[in-house]
Amino acid sequence: MPWFDLGLAAMLLWFAGHAVGARRLHASATVYICFGLLLTLAWVRLDAPDLALAEAALGAGVTGALLLKAIASLGSRPVPLLVPAHDAWRVHEPLGGRLLGAIALAAVLGVVLVGALGMAVVSLPGEAVGLRPEVEARLEASGVRHPVTAVLLNFRGFDTLLEIVVIWIAGVVCWTFPRRRELVLRPDLQLTSLVRFVDPILLVTAAYLLWAGSRAPGGAFQAGVLLGAGAALRLMAGEVLPKAGVIPRFLLSLGALVFLTVGVAAVLTGLPFLGYGPGDAGTWLLVIEVGGTLSIGYALMLLFQRGRGAGA
């Protein structure tokens, strides 16, 4: 009887319910961070260390920090948007304000979703080969030795290219908003000292993860997220982002540009788009990963900063 996993599953559900049901927004965000950390454990239990790395940094860390920052800055508006205690389970206005109707709708949707998916989960066979044999057969030729990295950057490289473009779009959207007075964080001596100690460790760990991604869990996304987290820490300790200019735009676009260039260069040499010649793949994947890491780190720093100091 997998007691640990049963307990973990129960805690996941409990924390999720608490995150959406908490009275105060601040509690909601904090519990969501805890939920993210529990989910990291679930990824470890399911043999997904790459996901655990990404979830701990992104799902729990960055999302939680963004939520807390948003709640804090919304709450400081002249009209308080921290909805007071009567923000109970009430309906969004366009549904006509009929609470009973909304609950019925939600119940039907919920039952259909949970019921259909639950029945599917229970009725699926206990063993399924999936695509692992195909991946393992071509792993040698992919240029890396870690299956997930091979799928991410080589076999499903087009999806990853689009993902990097999505991150780029998020950064561009950030820059389209007008500059506004930002929440000013007074640098704290303890925080500044801590950041001075922790930041180099984060940088070195990010570089290690980037390099290790070719043969072990790691890779561009995990490394990029660490860079972004280090930048967010530095921002909280009082560092100011450089003003908009060529270099920030270049850094943000680097990942997408490099990926596209490699893909198009392949076409010019007669290979399919994003194809690689025999033996070349490893080098090109590393180049793509370096670009991706820098872009992801910069985009996260930008999103955390919310456009201050980088007005168009």
Place this chain on the structure above:
Amino acid sequence: MISLPTLYGLTGVLLAGIGLLALVLRAHAIRKLVGLNIMGSGIFLLMIALARRAPGGAPDPVPHAMVLTGIVVAVSVTAVALLLLHQIASSGGDAASTETDRPAP
């Protein structure tokens, strides 16, 4: 005796249900966002639980790559949604509706 894939698969489905309920029933935009994120996490958990059914120990790597992409995209969406919310708030709307026209005096 319940297998790990089934256990986590059902947990993922229930999490998706919780997220959906929050998305429909809560009025405040940030709570809806949290609900959306939880719903996404539930679906990811379902996918990875199913990927672990591969015989012989090592899981199927393709869903892992897809969920990694999904986590990154979910964070980007959350960040942009919070930016938009901040912009709505600056223009005079409030977080429980998207009306930004000020009422006539």
